[in-house]
Amino acid sequence: MGSFANTKDLGSAQLTIQGTTIDLPLFEGSENEKAIDIRALRKETGAITYDPGFVNTGCCLSDITYIDGEKGILRYRGYDINELAEHCEFIDVAYLLIHGKLPDDEQHNQFSRHLNSHSLLHEDMRHFFDAYPDHAHPMATLSAMAVSLSTFYPELEDVSIQENIDYKVTRLLSKLRTAAAFSYKKSIGHPIVYPKRSLKYCENFLNMMFWTPVNDYDVDPVLAKALNKLLILHADHEQNCSASVVKMVGSAGANLYASIAAGICALWGPLHGGANQHVIEMLQRILSDDGGDVKRVIERSKDKNDPFRLMGVGHRVYKSYDPRAKVAKQMCKDVLARTGTTDPLLDLALQLEEAVLADDYFVSRGLYPNIDFYTGLTYRAMGIPTNMFTVMFAIGRMPGWIAQWLEMREDPDGRIGRPRQIYTGPVQRSVK
Numbered sequence: 001m002g003s004f005a006n007t008k009d010l011g012s013a014q015l016t017i018q019g020t021t022i023d024l025p026l027f028e029g030s031e032n033e034k035a036i037d038i039r040a041l042r043k044e045t046g047a048i049t050y051d052p053g054f055v056n057t058g059c060c061l062s063d064i065t066y067i068d069g070e071k072g073i074l075r076y077r078g079y080d081i082n083e084l085a086e087h088c089e090f091i092d093v094a095y096l097l098i099h100g101k102l103p104d105d106e107q108h109n110q111f112s113r114h115l116n117s118h119s120l121l122h123e124d125m126r127h128f129f130d131a132y133p134d135h136a137h138p139m140a141t142l143s144a145m146a147v148s149l150s151t152f153y154p155e156l157e158d159v160s161i162q163e164n165i166d167y168k169v170t171r172l173l174s175k176l177r178t179a180a181a182f183s184y185k186k187s188i189g190h191p192i193v194y195p196k197r198s199l200k201y202c203e204n205f206l207n208m209m210f211w212t213p214v215n216d217y218d219v220d221p222v223l224a225k226a227l228n229k230l231l232i233l234h235a236d237h238e239q240n241c242s243a244s245v246v247k248m249v250g251s252a253g254a255n256l257y258a259s260i261a262a263g264i265c266a267l268w269g270p271l272h273g274g275a276n277q278h279v280i281e282m283l284q285r286i287l288s289d290d291g292g293d294v295k296r297v298i299e300r301s302k303d304k305n306d307p308f309r310l311m312g313v314g315h316r317v318y319k320s321y322d323p324r325a326k327v328a329k330q331m332c333k334d335v336l337a338r339t340g341t342t343d344p345l346l347d348l349a350l351q352l353e354e355a356v357l358a359d360d361y362f363v364s365r366g367l368y369p370n371i372d373f374y375t376g377l378t379y380r381a382m383g384i385p386t387n388m389f390t391v392m393f394a395i396g397r398m399p400g401w402i403a404q405w406l407e408m409r410e411d412p413d414g415r416i417g418r419p420r421q422i423y424t425g426p427v428q429r430s431v432k
């Protein structure tokens with residue numbers, strides 16, 4: 001849990017409002033990020049801050065994830081994302097985010113066993129899938145399944161968080177992965193494939209996605225490794241839109257499953273995790289409608305009268321190359337080499353990236369490829385369909401949401417999330 005004990009006191013900042021000056025505490029975190037503590041602002045001056053999109057607003061102290069958007073640094077609990085992606089399995093990183101330290105061998109094996117023993121969905125939940133239309137977007141199904149877990153395991157609400165958190169965490173991580181694979185099978189009209197105890201987390205998912213009664217499926221270790229890496233890249237990103245939604249819902253006292261269901265909906269948005277699906281659809285349209293004309297597409301994205309934006313480019317925090325995009329780009333090439341295929345969309349993406357990096361419009365605004373630019377291409381190379389891309393992101397992001405939610409619930413300064421506003425509507429008037 002984030003703590004003022006790990007911050008440095010920098011004195012105070014003075015603010016003068018209409019002749020009244022107040023002192024506001026100034027402090028910095030362990031990576032020297034500075035903050036002004038404005039908690040007394042309204043009480044002492046009557047004024048509030050105005051910050052649409054919370055661009056300058058820190059909502060908590062956190063020990064989980066550190067990002068330096070200017071230098072392109074991302075660390076979970078102090079470990080660099082590249083190192084974690086190279087050396088760890090996804091479940092180790094999930095454990096790290098939630099428990100604050102990497103598991104030793106025994107903890108790893110126990111967590112893995114735990115995930116396997118909670119991997120089955122209640123059979124009644126399985127029948128939910130029959131009620132959704134075949135074309136249902138799997139993100140809608142996934143969110144419904146997340147909140148449905150609270151109807152199947154309501155007894156967990158009655159005991160303290162510490163006593164039951166391991167059950168909640170493993171149920172979410174394991175059952176939602178199973179639900180994601182079921183929603184895919186349902187969408188293509190195939191029989192669902194149950195999870196297998198003998199398989200590890202990522203292998204199990206691939207098997208549930210691709211095994212059929214007519215085509216046996218042997219999990220390719222290279223693809224399993226790639227999936228582990230992709231999920232690690234997605235695993236947390238501090239106070240992003242969906243994590244903030246998870247925390248906002250949780251701050252009202254709602255249960256973890258309900259909070260995660262809300263986070264899944266937020267992630268679905270095209271400006272957030274939904275961008276990975278939109279990147280592929282954009283690349284396909286550029287090839288089919290624009291004949292692969294990169295120059296025209298770049299000009300359109302710069303035209304303020306055209307609502308078109310380059311999907312997978314730009315980020316609220318990164319003003320240099322997203323370190324996750326670097327790893328994903330290489331993985332995409334590796335997976336294509338493994339499957340022995342080529343993808344014209346990758347060639348197009350590489351051309352687009354080159355044009356973006358050479359164009360002053362993008363460079364001057366700090367717009368670079370983000371994680372979604374290459375992850376969709378990698379999922380596609382693995383045979384995962386486009387409408388499942390954001391679901392993959394959600395499975396990866398699950399441990400981050402859980403860790404952020406837990407930290408929020410333990411925060412002694414935590415209060416219900418409730419921003420204010422400046423009212424600009426009509427002043428009091430009468431209907432008569």
Ligand code: ACO
Pocket residue numbers: 053270271272273275301302308309310311312313314315316317365367370371372
């Ligand atoms: N294409 C063209 N121009 C862009 C793009 C883009 N993809 N992204 C930002 N800009 C421009 C804006 O028009 C604006 O220009 P201006 O200063 O001349 O008005 C400037 O760059 C700043 O953009 P904002 O929208 O103010 O930046 P914000 O931080 O609010 O938005 C966002 C960040 C939503 C990611 C934005 O860059 C975007 O829409 N990108 C495309 C969607 C995307 O890839 N989303 C996934 C992000 S990663 C994630 O959530 C997992």
